[in-house]
Amino acid sequence: MSSYLEIDNVSVVFKARGQSFVAVQEVDIKVEQGEFVTIIGHSGCGKSTVLNVIAGLVEPARGGAVLAGREIDGPSPERAVVFQNHSLLPWLTCYGNVHLAVERVFAAKESKAQLAERTNAALELVGLSHAKSKRPNEISGGMKQRVGIARALAMEPKVLLMDEPFGALDALTRANLQDALMDIQAKSRNTVVMITHDVDEAVLLSDRVVMMTNGPAATVGEVLSIDLPRPRHRLQLATDPRYHALRADILRFLHERQGHPVAA
Amino acid sequence: MLARNGLAAVLPPLFGVSALVLVWALVAQGSDYLPGPGSTLTSAIELFSDPFYRKGPNDQGIGWNLLASLGRVAQGFGLAALVGIPLGFVLGRFAMISRAFQPIVSLLRPVSPLAWLPIGLAVFQAANPAAIFTIFICSIWPMLLNTALGVASVPQDYLNVARVLRLSEWTVFTKILLPASIPYVLTGAKLALGIAWLSIVASEMLTGGVGIGFWLWDEWNNLNMEHILIAIVVIGVVGLTIEQGMNLIAKRFDYRSH
Numbered sequence: 001m002s003s004y005l006e007i008d009n010v011s012v013v014f015k016a017r018g019q020s021f022v023a024v025q026e027v028d029i030k031v032e033q034g035e036f037v038t039i040i041g042h043s044g045c046g047k048s049t050v051l052n053v054i055a056g057l058v059e060p061a062r063g064g065a066v067l068a069g070r071e072i073d074g075p076s077p078e079r080a081v082v083f084q085n086h087s088l089l090p091w092l093t094c095y096g097n098v099h100l101a102v103e104r105v106f107a108a109k110e111s112k113a114q115l116a117e118r119t120n121a122a123l124e125l126v127g128l129s130h131a132k133s134k135r136p137n138e139i140s141g142g143m144k145q146r147v148g149i150a151r152a153l154a155m156e157p158k159v160l161l162m163d164e165p166f167g168a169l170d171a172l173t174r175a176n177l178q179d180a181l182m183d184i185q186a187k188s189r190n191t192v193v194m195i196t197h198d199v200d201e202a203v204l205l206s207d208r209v210v211m212m213t214n215g216p217a218a219t220v221g222e223v224l225s226i227d228l229p230r231p232r233h234r235l236q237l238a239t240d241p242r243y244h245a246l247r248a249d250i251l252r253f254l255h256e257r258q259g260h261p262v263a264a
Numbered sequence: 265m266l267a268r269n270g271l272a273a274v275l276p277p278l279f280g281v282s283a284l285v286l287v288w289a290l291v292a293q294g295s296d297y298l299p300g301p302g303s304t305l306t307s308a309i310e311l312f313s314d315p316f317y318r319k320g321p322n323d324q325g326i327g328w329n330l331l332a333s334l335g336r337v338a339q340g341f342g343l344a345a346l347v348g349i350p351l352g353f354v355l356g357r358f359a360m361i362s363r364a365f366q367p368i369v370s371l372l373r374p375v376s377p378l379a380w381l382p383i384g385l386a387v388f389q390a391a392n393p394a395a396i397f398t399i400f401i402c403s404i405w406p407m408l409l410n411t412a413l414g415v416a417s418v419p420q421d422y423l424n425v426a427r428v429l430r431l432s433e434w435t436v437f438t439k440i441l442l443p444a445s446i447p448y449v450l451t452g453a454k455l456a457l458g459i460a461w462l463s464i465v466a467s468e469m470l471t472g473g474v475g476i477g478f479w480l481w482d483e484w485n486n487l488n489m490e491h492i493l494i495a496i497v498v499i500g501v502v503g504l505t506i507e508q509g510m511n512l513i514a515k516r517f518d519y520r521s522h
Contacts, residue, residue: 056428057428073431076430077429077430081424083424085421087421087424089425089439089440089443090520091443092439098438101429103433104429104430104435155429
């Protein structure tokens with residue numbers, strides 16, 4: 001029985017100025033439907049490269065990825081990406097940004113009213129109905145990232161890919177958005193692969209945490225199951241010894257076994 | 265408060281202009297050729313009291329001359345926009361084509377527009393199309409290069425969005441490339457119009473006919489220095505108006521200023 005999403009023996013080689021550079025090597029990750037998996041590692045370890053392979057934005061030199069029984073070959077709306085820097089189009093309103101994606105995915109089979117309804121529902125889901133006619137430069141960084149999530153979710157992707165979605169936000173906004181994301185997940189059980197370098201975020205949100213070794217030629221070091229019951233609340237977890245044990249496992253991996261080779 | 269701000273905005277420029285007029289008057293006093301502000305003003309009032317007279321092909325009101333020049337600029341600039349902006353999009357989007365065109369553009373861009381005038385005259389066998397051709401040549405480069413730059417510098421993030429959504433090339437163009445590069449296109453258009461207005465005066469001096477450049481040269485032949493000074497001011501005012509107009513348009517269409 002194969003998994004919903006399988007990254008199978010993937011190696012990625014980048015070529016720059018005639019030299020080739022092995023970014024990630026022989027990466028194997030399996031994700032079940034409805035599972036929330038984070039990939040964590042030091043910066044430069046090729047986490048984003050793995051995500052880009054799933055997104056279809058980067059082609060692996062060896063190996064491949066299979067989603068729901070179909071080989072991944074190029075980007076597709078069925079694998080929506082939430083980019084680190086939100087990547088909203090500044091000349092469109094929040095509504096326009098989400099609608100562009102909705103239109104692309106559903107315009108062939110749905111009426112205009114249904115498309116509008118989908119767009120509004122997605123903005124409602126992330127709590128931004130009130131800001132839908134604002135442009136990205138009129139809203140805060142956290143709100144932009146919410147629109148990016150709304151845009152990705154509105155496409156009803158088979159897997160939601162998030163590339164350090166909260167990395168550029170301040171700690172309070174980040175906590176806020178993590179809670180919002182957990183709420184959304186409780187309702188809609190998306191299959192999610194998220195990149196992060198934040199240990200607390202990984203433990204709080206994930207079902208499993210994939211820990212990557214340092215690059216170059218980074219690969220999967222360890223996989224940790226986070227068997228904390230849901231719904232999870234950050235305040236309760238703060239005093240939960242299981243939470244601290246899991247957190248310590250990841251920290252040990254990152255700092256003892258993969259202590260940063262380059263002066264950080 | 266508002267009145268004080270208004271004064272602060274108006275006073276320094278007023279002072280600058282007054283100083284210039286004063287220096288002009290002083291210099292004119294000691295010069296046999298340079299008319300003073302007074303006689304120039306009298307001459308200007310007379311000139312602008314009847315700007316649209318026609319007394320034969322080479323003696324027409326300053327209004328007609330000005331309109332003729334603006335018409336040539338509009339035609340040459342319009343043609344250049346029609347060719348330069350689409351070509352700029354192609355060059356910005358496809359690196360190979362850009363590399364093919366690069367040496368041609370680099371070689372021809374620094375050439376003075378007036379150097380093209382003989383070719384225009386030879387090809388079209390008439391002064392008017394030759395002048396328009398000159399305007400076309402000189403205004404195409406800034407539009408082409410700025411458009412190409414705008415398209416090439418569309419952030420990769422936006423293009424990644426397009427790739428993940430698998431937008432069609434047409435949707436990528438209308439929803440991403442076009443809005444992202446409009447500020448660059450308009451900057452190119454502004455530069456092009458500025459150069460076009462500089463060039464038209466010079467090419468009309470050479471081609472003759474009707475036009476503010478020709479008129480200025482004609483007044484030199486008549487040794488009417490007042491009219492030459494008036495022509496300079498008129499050319500400056502028109503150029504400034506074009507530039508300010510373009511700034512307004514650019515601001516209106518720049519997504520960053522909303």
